Amino acid sequence: MSSVSEPAAPSIRTAIPGPDTHRIKEDLDAVIDARTVQMVINYDQSFGNYITDVDGNTYLDVYAQIASIPVGYNNTTLIKAAQSSDIVSALVNRPAVGNFPSRQWLALLRDGLMRAAPPGCTQVFPAQSGSEANDLAFKAAFMAYRRQQRAGSPWTEYEQATAMKNQAPGSPDLAILSFRNSFHGRSFGSLSTTRSKPIHKVDIPAFKWPHATFPQLRYPLEDYVQENAREEERCLQEVENIISSWHCPVAGIIVEPIQSEGGDNHASPDFFQKLQAITKKHGITLIVDEVQTGFGATGKFWAHEHWELPSPADIVTFSKKAQTAGYFFSDGSLRPDKAYRQFNTWMGDAARIIICNAVIDEILSKKLVEKTAQVGAVLYDSLATLAAKYPNRMQSLRGKDKGTYIAFDTPDSSSLLKKMRELGINIGSCGVQTIRLRPMLIFEESHVAPLLAAFETAFSQLS
Amino acid sequence: MSSVSEPAAPSIRTAIPGPDTHRIKEDLDAVIDARTVQMVINYDQSFGNYITDVDGNTYLDVYAQIASIPVGYNNTTLIKAAQSSDIVSALVNRPAVGNFPSRQWLALLRDGLMRAAPPGCTQVFPAQSGSEANDLAFKAAFMAYRRQQRAGSPWTEYEQATAMKNQAPGSPDLAILSFRNSFHGRSFGSLSTTRSKPIHKVDIPAFKWPHATFPQLRYPLEDYVQENAREEERCLQEVENIISSWHCPVAGIIVEPIQSEGGDNHASPDFFQKLQAITKKHGITLIVDEVQTGFGATGKFWAHEHWELPSPADIVTFSKKAQTAGYFFSDGSLRPDKAYRQFNTWMGDAARIIICNAVIDEILSKKLVEKTAQVGAVLYDSLATLAAKYPNRMQSLRGKDKGTYIAFDTPDSSSLLKKMRELGINIGSCGVQTIRLRPMLIFEESHVAPLLAAFETAFSQLS
Missing domain, CATH: 3.90.1150.10 (Aspartate Aminotransferase, domain 1)
Structure with a gap:
């Protein structure tokens, strides 16, 4: 230094x-x-x-x-955070944070990370990478979907037994819809929604999940207003068609505000508003993947703020510039109905959240x-x-x-x-x-x- | 402190x-x-x-x-590492380490982490959690399996096109075999091999992968020598039967040296030696999940050292006590045939590897x-x-x-x-x-x- x-x-x-x-x-x-x-x-x-x-x-x-x-x-603010006694403790005493959180954990989240929560999002689940965040978001969407279907009924013995065999109904055929040219990560869940390049996907088993066409807008936008509106309408219709005809229920849709790895492809606020309306109509989860777009680079803290949605996004995943990862969410029903359903040993890394909080400090104090x-x-x-x-x-x-x-x-x-x-x-x-x-x-x-x-x-x- | x-x-x-x-x-x-x-x-x-x-x-x-x-x-050695200028730099200048590694990266791996490599393992792929490590190991196993099948032929256009649609042959039906009562993590790949409790699995889509019975030994062992040997033989036969009859090829087997979350279930060195022989016979990958057993607690650095295998384990995954995660591997063919097939933005966290190296220092210097x-x-x-x-x-x-x-x-x-x-x-x-x-x-x-x-x-x- x-x-x-x-x-x-x-x-x-x-x-x-x-x-x-x-x-x-x-x-x-x-x-x-x-x-x-x-x-x-x-x-x-x-x-x-x-x-x-x-x-x-x-x-x-x-x-x-x-x-x-x-x-x-x-960055000097980050260096200061990296030299703090709290980060030293987080580095050397790494907790199973779901069971044994530190006395600092509450402030790290409530007074720290939650400052970055997108409008309407009230809760967070920490992770360590964008891929993991998306996988976790898919699990939340699947559990919420089945909870709705189950309408308060307890798990049956048969569901539990079949889940252990990777069979329906316990382990059901449910899908996440993504878009052509999207990138959502490389783990088995997220990779099944990634559609940008063969190098990511060849030889890797994938879930039989659908993808719709993402609008391919023509530039300059002002010269192609009609054409682009029609293109977006066509893509939305494709989403509707897939939801009504896919071989299994679509429990959620994941979308990037700007398709980044796939070539920086944009769509209009109108497109995203209508996409949200589709998810609301079908009672499924809208997952906004802000792994690359989040944390300010688009001139809003979250790129989906450009959309002016009538109600909050269900789930917003983050990583990269956050220097940590996870998902924010807006709806209590996306918290699973039982403890330990969404859980793992480390659930993120408090040391990286301390760095994230320093990033947020910098962003806010320096506008x-x-x-x-x-x-x-x-x-x-x-x-x-x-x-x-x-x-x-x-x-x-x-x-x-x-x-x-x-x-x-x-x-x-x-x-x-x-x-x-x-x-x-x-x-x-x-x-x-x-x-x-x-x-x-x-x-x-x-x-x-x-x-x-x-x-x-x-x-x-x-x- | x-x-x-x-x-x-x-x-x-x-x-x-x-x-x-x-x-x-x-x-x-x-x-x-x-x-x-x-x-x-x-x-x-x-x-x-x-x-x-x-x-x-x-x-x-x-x-x-x-x-x-x-x-x-x-621990004072860990505190010292957490206060070092190298860890401060790793915390504040987090690289996309596959593209832009730090000048410290070589020493962190070669002179640091590789000291922990299991016998015969010469390479490492870093990760951030046990689940991620297992997912990555599965991908390595699938790529190695298809490489063998492909025997030098390049990817066809059809493979690439179908992979983008999550369809075979590009995205093939291949399986990882695991054992009843095993726990390998909660992401979509690893969860498809986890078989310990319904709370982990209900409502989550899973790959149609098989599981075999893990030996259920009776104690004290010396009173049940014959019965336990028969039990292990029966389980190995089940593995063979599944490999020859499953609806798709089994490309790898994942096993814990001691099933931990599933109830601390042991098997004999003879069982594991024969299990390795089965994987060798079928040309598939043996993945030893040492996420919980690794780093010394069993009285060997790696629990699978107790087995005295005739040749190295193909892949050994680690996390938990390592305070970082990833997989070691022994066979060059488990490095994919093309760059960027096994890749992600961060590929682990150098800060956590610095802590891991301090752990290894402590383990070695204090025996x-x-x-x-x-x-x-x-x-x-x-x-x-x-x-x-x-x-x-x-x-x-x-x-x-x-x-x-x-x-x-x-x-x-x-x-x-x-x-x-x-x-x-x-x-x-x-x-x-x-x-x-x-x-x-x-x-x-x-x-x-x-x-x-x-x-x-x-x-x-x-x-």
Whole structure:
């Protein structure tokens, strides 16, 4: 933690990746699959929006650990939290928190984490990853659905016996509906709803759950108002059709406010309002997966706040920028009817919740959501100007009024990523041809210029 | 962290649970399901084998957070690790470790975590919980199985397209076989192999995977040598029958060295050797779930070391006492054939691996595995004497030569647990009528006397 302020600009000293990254990657590969390693990082020399690798190259980081660094490297508020006596205790005395919570647990949740609860959400269930959060949310949805069906009747002996054999009726055929191109994680439940790329799914058994088409909007939105409205209507009709015709009951729908891994695909507030109406009509659970969109990057604390729903989302899952994970929920019936149905040894990690609370402190005290909305508007306008200049390199620019959650399509995204890294910008892609911007919440107007300059250089060199 | 040494004995000041636990539990319940809370703990006043609740009651803790505290509350080696600059950096700069590992990552694994690798295991995949570790192990097993079947052929377009629809052949029907009464976790993959109690499984969709009978041995073992050998033979035959007749291929078998949540059920080394031979014969993966048994409590670092297998276990999953989670593996073909097939944003938590490495330091430098073997022998003999005196209260004492991993059956386990807690002993149950001892690795001969005295008092008061 020797750096105390951001560098003025990126600086690149070696070929990318550099020789030290190469060497360490090779050594790593003896004990862990290291094929995915892009750079080995000196985090002690990274600060704010800038990341420095072991070869001494410094990048402006607008990828931020797959959208998961909230308030910058070596943030001083987070460092203070990481040095607190409470976190030391949480690290060395890890409880089975459902049975033996610490005397600090109540404040960590009620006065800490719950400050981040989406509008109308009154309760939380902690987890350790986005995948786990989604799996837990599915379980809550299934239990709520069966509770409704059961209408107060106790479990039968037959249900209990069949559940132990993985058979209906105890272990029923129930489904979660997701959307084409969605990403909800890689565990067996969440992976059965993930529909973005074969690399995630080939060879892995999956539940026979349905997926509907997610709207494929055309850009610029103002030129395709009618077409896009029809597209959304078509997708909603597909959802209705699936619910009424699937081989088993659909107990819940999971949706990302912006499909992120799948290519930064947006839909309108109207679409989501109508989707919620469908879930209400059928008495099923709407799960909003805010693992990537939550915690401010869209210019609202939660991206689904852009929808102005008439009633709260049933379940909102979170991870990444929260630096912890779990789900918030709004409806008491999503708390299971018996204790120990939703339970595990650790149920999250209090140490990570302490870090999350420091993130929330930073966001609230520095008004980072509001600032991200402002900076995002400037960034979007700059990119729109660039897109007009390089129409072959930047298409379907999207994310207007969504903070810094901005993306565009480009014909050869991997060459652009490589070129950008050589120019000192660490940036990510998604879908098949999309560049996604995922800067931290401390990305400021002053960072727009170096980012834009690099894009311009890259485009001209690639052209 | 104000306590600096263990109290000499338990001390109970209030009714159990005490008024402060009641009050905090009620407040907690407004934001999180608190029905499972047994005591609210003052971890800052807990030390070594002793835990102190917010009402000032101090207990000898032989449950240890569902078997997950390895080396005592407020262990000074762990505190030092939790205060290190490396852990602060890992907490505040959490990387997407598969892409952008820290310069410390190599040493954390190669020189740290890998010291714990079971015999023959050369690689690791980190995770955050036992459930996640098992899910990941299943995925590795499925990919390895299909790789064998595919024999070098590339993925077809049809496989990729069907995988995206959760359909075969891309998303094939493949199974993991587990055993009756096993517990492997609660996520959708692991829960499909868990077979201990309906409370875990009712209402949750499950994969149609098979389970075989786990041997039900009779005690004392020396009186039932023939019967127990026949029982194990019968169970192995059932495994063979299932593999040859199940509706889809069985790609792996998961087994606990001692079925823990399911009632502390043991089997002989011969059973496990033959089980491994079956997996070898069929070219499928043997996954040893050491989430509860690993890290020393059985008097070996890994419980499956008691089996003396002719070749290494394919995959060994771990969590709990490791304070982190993941799986070790021995066979290069269990590393997927393509990058990014086994991947997620965080892939474990370097902060928790730093704590794990401090646990390993403690275990190795203080020879805690060897000590646990010795103390366990004394504890077992004392309990055997007690069992002879209270034959109606203690039956089927088991865990001889398995360190402190000892259990017995009792006619009314919940009354005994309650009574023991009133006597200052925090202890747990499992199965339907079993008391399980899960002391930490720092449980010493001096702790045997207060534990035994409490059992004796409880038995006489319950009789």
